[in-house]
Amino acid sequence: MAAASLVGHGGPDGAQAPRFVEVNGARLAYVEQGQGTPVVFLHGAVSDHRLWDRHLPIVGERHRAIAYSQRYFGTGAWGSSWPPFGVQTHADDLVAFLRGLGAGPAHVVAWSYAGHGVLTAALAHPELIRSAFIHEPGVPSYVTDPAELSALGDDVKAMFGPVFGAVERGELQEAVRLLLDGSGQREGYFAAQPAERQAINLDNARTMPLLLSQPQPPAITCVDLASLKVPVTIAHGELSRPTFGVVSRAAARCIPGQHLVVPGATHMWPEEDAAAFCAAVLRFIEAV
Structure with a gap:
């Protein structure tokens, strides 16, 4: 696998000035702020590195805070010879990106x-x-409890059924709206967001068909999670719907150590309260 070299080009340093790095044949945009131990932020669906614009200045006061747009996300052109959109491809890119840092192992923050x-x-x-700080991981390969699987299946159908329908009709902006309303747990959630947040999601609407048709993610079991050799904290909202809460609680049970239940929060906590999210991240990584 080709490694990345974070020499980059295209703009000055700083969280608001994206640069570019070659990672496994893809030209990925990244931003960074601060110095010291690297802390790499990874966005979720229909998003890109701009999600973390409010977070990097906070974490960058103490560390080298970095965020990049994963392959297929952002506003750049897609490569015709790229591997398929999916978890394995993005995991391989993360490995290459981390190797390219040249600064030792990094703390990783993911949503x-x-x-x-x-x-x-x-x-x-x-x-x-x-270390890894993960807010509500999205793949339930380690959920085995029958009652939890039933609740998860019912809620996934309720949330994603309309999303699939919109994608099948080619209504990608509507699919984004439905995904954000479902994640925020109320109708009108997306419409109530600031224009710049909506723009990030809509810029990434083209990834929706790929997201919903991606290859099966790597199978990770509870035994695998228990064998992790790095400190991991799973965070999840107290009020998160089963689509996210069931998976998060299962992961937390499998991974040794302390985990975080965020009072009054849902899946959208990292965006809704950037300061509190960063404070939790800093408490975790500075205790490792």
């Missing part, structure tokens, strides 16, 4: 879709990851 890729990378290459 939702990105969580399974981080766990995949941590199992295969623990030498690259100093």
Whole structure:
């Protein structure tokens, strides 16, 4: 696998000035702020590195905070010879990106879709990851309790059924709206967001068909999670719907250590309260 070299080009340093790095044949945009131990932020679905614009200045006061747009996300052109969109591809890119840092193992912060890729990378290459803070990982391969599986299946159908329908009709912006309303747990959630947040999601609407038709993610079991050689904290909202809460609680049971239940929060906590999210991240990584 070709590694990345974070020499980059295209703009000055700083969280608001994206640069570019070659990672496994893809030109990925990234931003960074601060110095010291690297802390790499990975966004979830229909998003890109801009999600973390409010977070990097906070974490960058103490560390080298970095965020990049994963392959297929962002506004750049897609490569015709790229591997398929999916967790394994994004995990492989993360490994190459971390190797390219040249600064020792990094703390990794992930939200939702990105969580399974981080766990995949941590199992295969623990030498690259100093710790992982994951808010509500999105793949339920380690959920085995029948009651939880039933609740999860019912809620996934309720949330994603309309999303699939919109994608099948080619209504990608509507699919984004439905996904954000479902994640925020109320109708009108997306419409109530600031224009710049909506723009990030809509810029990534083109990934929706790929997200919903991706290859099966790598199978990770509870035994695998228990064998992780790096410190991992799973965070989840107290009020998160079963689609996210069931998976998060199952992961937390499998992974040794302390985990975080965020009072009054849902899946959208990292965006809704950037300061509290960063404070939790900093408490975790600075205790490792």
